[in-house]
Amino acid sequence: MAWQDNAATQPNRCGMAWQAFWPRQCGWRGQKVYVVEIFFPKDPEGVLGPPQGGHIARLEFRRRLDRDSDAREAFQRQVREEQERRRQEREARVIPDTDAGLVEFFLDTEAREIEVEIARLRPRLNQPFFDYIQRELAQIKFAITRTAEMEDRLIELEAMQKVLLEGVEAYDKLQNDLVTAKERLTKILQSSDKKSTLLEMVERNELNMSILTLLDENIASARTSNQEEAVAFMENVRTSILKYITWKKMASQLNCESVIYATGVSSTVMASQKRELRLWFTVAVCDLYECGISYSVRCDDACCYRSCFSNKVCLPFVALLVRLNTEGGGDGGANSCRPFIAFVLGGPGSGKGTQCARIASDFGFAHLSAGDLLRHEISSGSDKGQMILDIIKEGRIVPSEITVELIRKAMETTDAKRVLIDGFPRCEENRIAFERITGTEPDLVIFFDCPEDEMVKRLLGRNQGRVDDNIETIKKRLKVFDNLNIPVVDYYSSRGKVHKIDATGTEEEIFGAVRNLFASLRF
Numbered sequence: 001m002a003w004q005d006n007a008a009t010q011p012n013r014c015g016m017a018w019q020a021f022w023p024r025q026c027g028w029r030g031q032k033v034y035v036v037e038i039f040f041p042k043d044p045e046g047v048l049g050p051p052q053g054g055h056i057a058r059l060e061f062r063r064r065l066d067r068d069s070d071a072r073e074a075f076q077r078q079v080r081e082e083q084e085r086r087r088q089e090r091e092a093r094v095i096p097d098t099d100a101g102l103v104e105f106f107l108d109t110e111a112r113e114i115e116v117e118i119a120r121l122r123p124r125l126n127q128p129f130f131d132y133i134q135r136e137l138a139q140i141k142f143a144i145t146r147t148a149e150m151e152d153r154l155i156e157l158e159a160m161q162k163v164l165l166e167g168v169e170a171y172d173k174l175q176n177d178l179v180t181a182k183e184r185l186t187k188i189l190q191s192s193d194k195k196s197t198l199l200e201m202v203e204r205n206e207l208n209m210s211i212l213t214l215l216d217e218n219i220a221s222a223r224t225s226n227q228e229e230a231v232a233f234m235e236n237v238r239t240s241i242l243k244y245i246t247w248k249k250m251a252s253q254l255n256c257e258s259v260i261y262a263t264g265v266s267s268t269v270m271a272s273q274k275r276e277l278r279l280w281f282t283v284a285v286c287d288l289y290e291c292g293i294s295y296s297v298r299c300d301d302a303c304c305y306r307s308c309f310s311n312k313v314c315l316p317f318v319a320l321l322v323r324l325n326t327e328g329g330g331d332g333g334a335n336s337c338r339p340f341i342a343f344v345l346g347g348p349g350s351g352k353g354t355q356c357a358r359i360a361s362d363f364g365f366a367h368l369s370a371g372d373l374l375r376h377e378i379s380s381g382s383d384k385g386q387m388i389l390d391i392i393k394e395g396r397i398v399p400s401e402i403t404v405e406l407i408r409k410a411m412e413t414t415d416a417k418r419v420l421i422d423g424f425p426r427c428e429e430n431r432i433a434f435e436r437i438t439g440t441e442p443d444l445v446i447f448f449d450c451p452e453d454e455m456v457k458r459l460l461g462r463n464q465g466r467v468d469d470n471i472e473t474i475k476k477r478l479k480v481f482d483n484l485n486i487p488v489v490d491y492y493s494s495r496g497k498v499h500k501i502d503a504t505g506t507e508e509e510i511f512g513a514v515r516n517l518f519a520s521l522r523f
C-alpha cells in the first residue's frame with residue numbers, strides 16, 4: 001500500500017497569519033506595512049500571484065476552469081511550471097552558516113516562501129538563534145541615540161522575530177499532529193476489526209482532521225500509482241472516519257459534557273430511553289453499516305422523540321447518546337438530568353469495592369454498593385432483613401425488586417452528578433428490573449477481570465467478619481457469578497459499554513488502569 005508522510009514536504013498547510021508583517025518584501029522600509037494575502041481557491045499555493053479581478057471575476061474563472069478542459073490543462077501546466085521555478089530558486093539560495101547570516105537570509109526571503117524556509121531550516125531556528133536576535137534588538141533598544149536606520153532595523157527584526165516564533169510553533173505543532181495522525185492511521189489500516197478500532201478511537205477522542213488529511217494524501221498517492229484496491233479500501237475507511245468525526249463535531253457544537261456510544265441498539269431499547277430523552281438528551285441515530293449519517297435530532301420533548309423514531313431508520317444502527325451539559329447546561333438546570341451512572345462488575349473478591357473507594361475519592365463519584373445496601377437493610381432490622389441474610393449466607397441473589405428499590409432510594413438521596421453502582425446488576429433479572437424501575441441504563445460498565453484462585457485468596461483474607469466469606473459460600477458465589485453475572489457483562493459488551501480491566505496485580509497497578517480509563521473518558 002502506498003504510504004506517504006508529507007510532514008516535511010508540505011509546510012504550507014499550517015496556514016499561518018504572519019504574512020501580515022513583512023516590511024522588506026514590500027519595499028516600504030521605515031513603516032509598518034500590512035500585506036494581506038488573498039487566497040485563490042484554484043491556486044492554493046498562490047503560485048499565480050494574487051487574483052486580478054474581484055469576486056465575480058474569480059467565480060467566472062473558476063467556472064471556466066470547470067467547463068473547459070483545455071483551460072484546465074493550461075492552468076495546471078502553469079502551476080507546475082511555477083512550482084518548478086520556485087523549487088529551483090530555493091535550491092539556488094545559499095544557506096549561511098552564521099546566525100547573523102541567517103537573520104539576513106530570512107529578511108531577504110519572500111513572504112510566500114517563509115513557511116517553506118522555516119520547514120527547511122527548522123533545526124537552525126533554535127534557542128541560540130533567537131537569543132542572537134534578542135541581543136541585537138536589545139542593542140538597538142538601549143542605544144543612547146537611535147538613527148532612522150536603527151528604527152528601520154528594529155521594526156524589521158521585531159517583525160521577523162514574531163513571524164519566525166509563530167512559524168516555528170505552528171510547524172512543530174503540525175509535525176506532532178502528523179506523527180500522531182500517522183500512528184493512528186496505521187493502527188486503523190492495520191487493525192483486523194476496523195469497526196471496533198474506530199469505536200475505541202472515537203471514545204478516546206482520537207479521530208481528527210489530521211488523520212483525514214493524511215489519509216487523503218495517501219489516497220491521492222495510491223491513485224496516482226494506479227493502486228485501485230488500495231484506493232477503494234482507504235476510501236471506505238475514510239467514509240467511516242468522516243462519519244465519526246462528524247458525530248464528534250456535532251457533539252461539540254451541542255456543548256456536550258460526554259458522549260456515550262452504544263452499538264447494536266434495537267428500537268425497543270431506544271424506546272426505554274424515552275425518559276432520558278425527555279430529560280434533555282440529544283440522540284443521534286446513525287446507520288453504522290451504510291456509512292453516513294441518517295439524521296440527527298435534538299430531542300427535548302416527546303414530540304421530537306416520536307418524530308425521531310417514526311422515521312425509518314435501518315437496523316442495526318448505532319445510537320449516539322450525547323448527554324448535554326448537565327452541570328448547569330442544557331435547559332439551564334430546570335430540567336436537570338439524572339447523574340452519570342457507572343456499573344462496576346466483577347467476581348466476588350475481584351476488588352470492586354477497593355477500586356470504587358478510590359474512584360469515588362479521585363473522580364468525585366458517589367459510591368453505592370449493592371452488597372452494602374443489602375447488609376445495611378439487614379442491620380436495620382427491617383422485615384426483609386432476615387430473608388436477605390438467609391440469601392446472602394447461601395451466596396444466592398436477592399430478589400431484584402428489593403435491591404433495585406434500595407439503589408433507587410440511595411440515588412435519590414445523593415446529589416452527586418456521577419454515581420458508581422458496585423456489584424450490580426448481578427444477573428439479567430437485576431438488569432431488566434433496574435431499567436424498568438429507573439427507566440434508565442448505565443452510561444458505562446467497568447468489569448474487573450480476576451482469576452478465580454486470586455478471588456478466593458482475597459476473600460479468605462478479607463477479615464471483615466462477613467457471613468459469606470467462608471469457603472463453602474465462596475464456592476457458591478463463584479458459581480452464581482459464572483452462570484448469572486457473566487451474561488450481563490456479555491450483554492453490555494455487545495452494546496459497547498464495557499471497559500474490562502485486568503484485576504490482577506497490586507491495588508495501585510489496577511488503579512493505574514482505572515485512572516487511564518477515566519482519563520480517556522475525559523473525567
Ligand SMILES: Nc1ncnc2c1ncn2[C@@H]1O[C@H](COP(=O)(O)OP(=O)(O)O)[C@@H](O)[C@H]1O
Nearest residue numbers: 348349350351352353354458461462505506507
Ligand atoms: N489488587 C489487590 N491485591 C490484593 N488484595 C486486594 C486487591 N484489591 C483488593 N484486595 C483485597 O481483597 C479483598 C476483596 O476486595 P474487595 O474490594 O472487597 O472486593 P469485592 O468488592 O470485589 O468483593 C479485600 O480484603 C481487599 O483489601
Ligand SMILES: Nc1ccn([C@@H]2O[C@H](COP(=O)(O)OP(=O)(O)O)[C@@H](O)[C@H]2O)c(=O)n1
Nearest residue numbers: 348349370371392395396397398423424426
Ligand atoms: N446485586 C446484588 C448484589 C449483592 N447481592 C448479595 O450480596 C452478596 C454480597 O455481595 P457484595 O457485592 O457485597 O460482595 P462480593 O460478592 O462482590 O464480594 C452477594 O453474594 C449476594 O448474595 C445480591 O443479591 N444482589
